[in-house]
Amino acid sequence: MNRKSIGLVVLALMISLGIQAQNTIHPTSSEYEYPTDPKVQEKLEQWRDQKFGILIHWGIYAVPGIVESWSIVNEDWINRKDTTQSYEDYKKWYWGLKDDFNPTGFNPEQWADVAEKAGMKYVVFTTKHHDGFNMFDTQFTDYKITDGPFKNNPKADVARYVFQAFRDKDMMIGAYYSKPDWHSQYFWWDYRATPDRNVNYDIRKHPWRWNQFVNFTHNQLNEITSKYGSIDILWLDGGWVRPLETVNEEVLSWGAPIPEFSQEINMPKVAEMARKNQEGILIVDRTVHGPFENYRTPEQGIPSTMSPDPWESCITLGGAWGYVPNDKFKPSRKVIHLLVEIVAKGGNLLLGVGPTADGIFLPEQVSRLEEIGKWLEVNGQGIYETRAIETFQDGDVYFTQGKEKELYAILRIQEGEKLGESITWTLNPPKKGAKIQMLGQKGNLKWKTVDGKTVVYIPRSLQSKLADSPAVVLTYSGE
Incomplete structure (x- = not known):
């Protein structure tokens, strides 16, 4: 018992x-x-x-x-x-x-x-x-x-x-x-x-x-x-x-x-x-x-x-x-x-x-x-000044929401793993035409949503630069 x-x-x-x-x-x-x-x-x-x-x-x-x-x-x-x-x-x-x-x-x-x-x-x-x-x-x-x-x-x-x-x-x-x-x-x-x-x-x-x-x-x-x-x-x-x-x-x-x-x-x-x-x-x-x-x-x-x-x-x-x-x-x-x-x-x-x-x-x-x-x-x-949303997790991707309703997708990268060529999730899709950026990095990332799956493409330069990062954060406007 x-x-x-x-x-x-x-x-x-x-x-x-x-x-x-x-x-x-x-x-x-x-x-x-x-x-x-x-x-x-x-x-x-x-x-x-x-x-x-x-x-x-x-x-x-x-x-x-x-x-x-x-x-x-x-x-x-x-x-x-x-x-x-x-x-x-x-x-x-x-x-x-x-x-x-x-x-x-x-x-x-x-x-x-x-x-x-x-x-x-x-x-x-x-x-x-x-x-x-x-x-x-x-x-x-x-x-x-x-x-x-x-x-x-x-x-x-x-x-x-x-x-x-x-x-x-x-x-x-x-x-x-x-x-x-x-x-x-x-x-x-x-x-x-x-x-x-x-x-x-x-x-x-x-x-x-x-x-x-x-x-x-x-x-x-x-x-x-x-x-x-x-x-x-x-x-x-x-x-x-x-x-x-x-x-x-x-x-x-x-x-x-x-x-x-x-x-x-x-x-x-x-x-x-x-x-x-x-x-x-x-x-x-x-x-x-x-x-x-x-x-x-x-x-x-x-x-x-x-x-x-x-x-x-x-x-x-x-x-x-x-x-x-x-x-x-x-x-x-x-x-x-x-x-x-x-x-x-x-x-x-x-x-x-x-x-x-x-x-x-x-x-x-x-x-x-x-x-x-x-x-x-x-x-x-x-992290700071955010709030939780009902659809807070999709695999190793976690989501938070800022006070202006902006969304953050946070990918946890496990020990021994590397940041890959893309990050994907099915929940909380970006709105049409949204810009997706990675915190701390310049420029917008290419992405698409097809059949409910959002795919964000990571340039090789970022894959190499962030190879040892424990997590990365994407920010975007949701639907």
């Missing part, structure tokens, strides 16, 4: 047994809810124009170069290298990495410069991951970058300088924030064991403690949205912290335990506060479908179909979100192909790039990003 089938069975059992909590589970609608606030609508359409962003995971986990946060969770799928160390000792060691995290090479200007060269238009930076270590100068806990060996550095308030470096490049600014906080005594209480990712006590029996956690969360989100300059996106991770009634098939497919009560942090109040501080800010309450998920965020994959609703695939450049030694980075051709498919299906690509413990991008990361940027410098017209 696959994970989805298991999830459906579990959901059916939970409903049939009538599990009682603050609310009984009722699967919520998967329908996307477009925001009603005109300022949020305006910001959302601006974000949809950007198409390509960078997601930066950085925290104490970069010191040993291990997976972000998850190694301290006591769930069956977690494997740790040292099988002799007790779980409690491991957590103490992990959280103690705070005293070793001293990123004296921290250079946010390098990050922003590389991202700009890559053609990225927005950033999402981890202000706090699930482990509870804060990458900003919060006043509500000492577990933070400004209370360790880096505290006297002029750029100790890391998030402030990251946001400013990208803001100086005219990029949209996103603040990643984990709703769960495994370091907080109000979420993982030392009085209890920590069996899984959820709060480790019954909040129905300890409402004071949970209310303290809610207040802590609101106070931190107020800091981020009021003290760190203009913020465009509040990107909330940790989708298991949610009202029980919003649990759906997607959540059940994770295979994680579901408590018999809501882990509710009062999102209406969060949204009201954030938008009082930042007019029109986008709120992305990941996987919690409804008014506070302004766009969807599929992870490490691409939906099979086009969607007119706003969405963003978050995918890593390497194999991990954060820095790990000897990571294998995707070739730039692969990332460009992902970007083309995602944009043609109506989404954005948020590419995960993790800096080292010292605070820099590796040369291999930089070279991949610069190669992507060189392609976008020539071909970005077919």
Whole structure:
């Protein structure tokens, strides 16, 4: 039985047994809810124009170069290298990495410069991951970058300088924030064991403690949205912290335990506060479908179909979100192909790039990003500010549409293949007498449409010139 089938069975059992909590589970609608606030609508359409962003995971986990946060969770799928160390000792060691995290090479200007060269238009930076270590100068806990060996550095308030470096490049600014906080005594209480990712006590029996956690969360989100300059996106991770009634098939497919009560942090109040501080800010309450998920965020994959609703695939450049030694980075051709498919299906690509413990991008990361940027410098017209159309794909040819209704046909060229003497497709034919041009090249290309098949002829000079190109973009007026 696959994970989805298991999830459906579990959901059916939970409903049939009538599990009682603050609310009984009722699967919520998967329908996307477009925001009603005109300022949020305006910001959302601006974000949809950007198409390509960078997601930066950085925290104490970069010191040993291990997976972000998850190694301290006591769930069956977690494997740790040292099988002799007790779980409690491991957590103490992990959280103690705070005293070793001293990123004296921290250079946010390098990050922003590389991202700009890559053609990225927005950033999402981890202000706090699930482990509870804060990458900003919060006043509500000492577990933070400004209370360790880096505290006297002029750029100790890391998030402030990251946001400013990208803001100086005219990029949209996103603040990643984990709703769960495994370091907080109000979420993982030392009085209890920590069996899984959820709060480790019954909040129905300890409402004071949970209310303290809610207040802590609101106070931190107020800091981020009021003290760190203009913020465009509040990107909330940790989708298991949610009202029980919003649990759906997607959540059940994770295979994680579901408590018999809501882990509710009062999102209406969060949204009201954030938008009082930042007019029109986008709120992305990941996987919690409804008014506070302004766009969807599929992870490490691409939906099979086009969607007119706003969405963003978050995918890593390497194999991990954060820095790990000897990571294998995707070739730039692969990332460009992902970007083309995602944009043609109506989404954005948020590419995960993790800096080292010292605070820099590796040369291999930089070279991949610069190669992507060189392609976008020539071909970005077919990517940025476009929208998807129903007939978005014909084999290896993907289509996008510009704001003047011009069409772009993007041919992905696989590794080891060459640009041939013609490009053909059957969908989205050019209108009679249309001029077809290749972005970055001079002159019009010869073409014809016969029996529903459009054939565009590529001169030998272009075949040779673009022999190693990962993709080429044709532009024309459609029927």
